[in-house]
Amino acid sequence: MSSTRLAILSPAARGPMSLPASMGQLVAEVESHQEVWGCWLQSWDMPVTVGEIAPFLDELSRQALHQEREVIWAPMSSAGSAVRLVLHGAARPEALRRALTTLHLQSLMPGRVLHCQGDDLALVLHGSRGPLSAVNHRLIEALEGIALDVAVSPLWDRGHFRLLLTDMDSTLISIECIDELAEHLGLRRQVAAITERSMAGELDFQTSLRERVRLLAGTPASSIDTIIRERLRLSPGARELVAAAKSQGVEVGVVSGGFTQFTRHLQEALDLDYAFANTLEIIHGQITGQVLGDIVDAAAKADILDLLAIGLGTDAGHCIALGDGANDLPMIRKAGIGIAYHAKAVVRAQADFQIRYGGLDTAAAYLGWNTA
Structure with missing residues (x-):
């Protein structure tokens, strides 16, 4: 009619x-x-x-x-x-x-x-x-x-989404951990030069990460604790988004090309269900300059989304991915809903939703999690 x-x-x-x-x-x-x-x-x-x-x-x-x-x-x-x-x-x-x-x-x-x-x-x-x-x-x-x-x-029904997976640096937190660590150690210029080569396409992410980590060789592991204590800050709305997700029965994880020391801290601070990142080798209290195991890169982030979805008895279409950089694009494209948070133009162009001004709690509003 x-x-x-x-x-x-x-x-x-x-x-x-x-x-x-x-x-x-x-x-x-x-x-x-x-x-x-x-x-x-x-x-x-x-x-x-x-x-x-x-x-x-x-x-x-x-x-x-x-x-x-x-x-x-x-x-x-x-x-x-x-x-x-x-x-x-x-x-x-x-x-x-x-x-x-x-x-x-x-x-x-x-x-x-x-x-x-x-x-x-x-x-x-x-x-x-x-x-x-x-x-x-x-x-x-x-x-x-x-x-x-x-x-x-x-207008999704409650229970439609099972998982929220978010990037860490410049997404769940407001800093880039390796940059802050480099600055603390007086290595920002050298690390920035490698990052620039990576962005110019001269280095892939894995090579770039290994080269940057190599610069940290011989520095005390306690430097990481100093960064967490003095510089690490949650992005605005992070706690509210996690709380809203949990109120909907949605599990929450962080996945990062950074380091497990930081993601573990966030997992404890926010009561996250999952945390994935790269493992720095530390011997006798010092960073050796090596990364243990496989690198968590863009492809790995998307694979982790898939594996977590399977573990929850669902598929990627019932998951939400949130990130800001090009290495988040595979998981943003794979997820049922991909959200770009204060992101690069290439990410904004391919995400379902964009958050350009507000905090992470804006995602909860988009998903209807703040609606009575």
């Missing part, structure tokens, strides 16, 4: 807009009628086609134009599906207006408010559902210049 969904966005100072009596009689459902982010958001479902009420819609638009209100409508089909719009950041009416206008062009219309608290807003969207990655990239472009994170995501 075809219907028409109508929405009006009004400045809060104007208050909500009343429908003409002739239209009000056609309303099948009032889905939204509340103040959010400095706006009144109203949404109705009408069991008639757009053509049947076109004159009323035109007149309503003319009235709204003089009152600084915005009226949008679209035909709906019973085959349409609901998704979630999340806005996380600067609670500005302009952000909501731009988002809804952009989504209207994608045949997505606002419905009920799922969550509205402070700088977090989540709405149901109705309409035709194409590739959400394209919708999300258009939304980000439309909101350029506003310090706000935005995403359209499915």
Whole structure:
């Protein structure tokens, strides 16, 4: 059965807009009628086609134009599906207006408010559902210049996801551990030179890591404890994201091309279920400059995601991967949902969701874990 969904966005100072009596009689459902982010958001479902009420819609638009209100409508089909719009950041009416206008062009219309608290807003969207990655990239472009994170995501059932696997350096924590260790030892310039060669494609990750670790030979292992104590800081929202995941029954792990001393610390501090990283060889309290065993590189991260999923009786499609660098891309692409956190452009372009401004708790908002 075809219907028409109508929405009006009004400045809060104007208050909500009343429908003409002739239209009000056609309303099948009032889905939204509340103040959010400095706006009144109203949404109705009408069991008639757009053509049947076109004159009323035109007149309503003319009235709204003089009152600084915005009226949008679209035909709906019973085959349409609901998704979630999340806005996380600067609670500005302009952000909501731009988002809804952009989504209207994608045949997505606002419905009920799922969550509205402070700088977090989540709405149901109705309409035709194409590739959400394209919708999300258009939304980000439309909101350029506003310090706000935005995403359209499915309305997943509780239990859909079983695992959250996150990178460590510059993702779960705000530092790059090997760089901090190098600076502490007066080796930043030498380590940075190797990193630059790696980024230029002259060295693969494994060779780059082994060369950097070789520079640490002969230094006391206690230097690692000093970095953990004095410099290691969790990224904003890290604790909140882990707590939200666990409240949903989702297991959480960290996987890193860094070192086990740091991941073990995080596992204890955050009560993580899993921790994977490279093992520095330490003899008589000194770093030897060697890495023991296989290197945890980009391919290994994706393999670990697969293995953990199998262990949980599921597959990668029911896992979430979160990272910031190119070596996180294989696991981000493999996971059911890949999230780029303050990431390089190449990662943002291939991730399902982006977090550009907020903390890691933004991921919980995208996934609907903060919705009552």
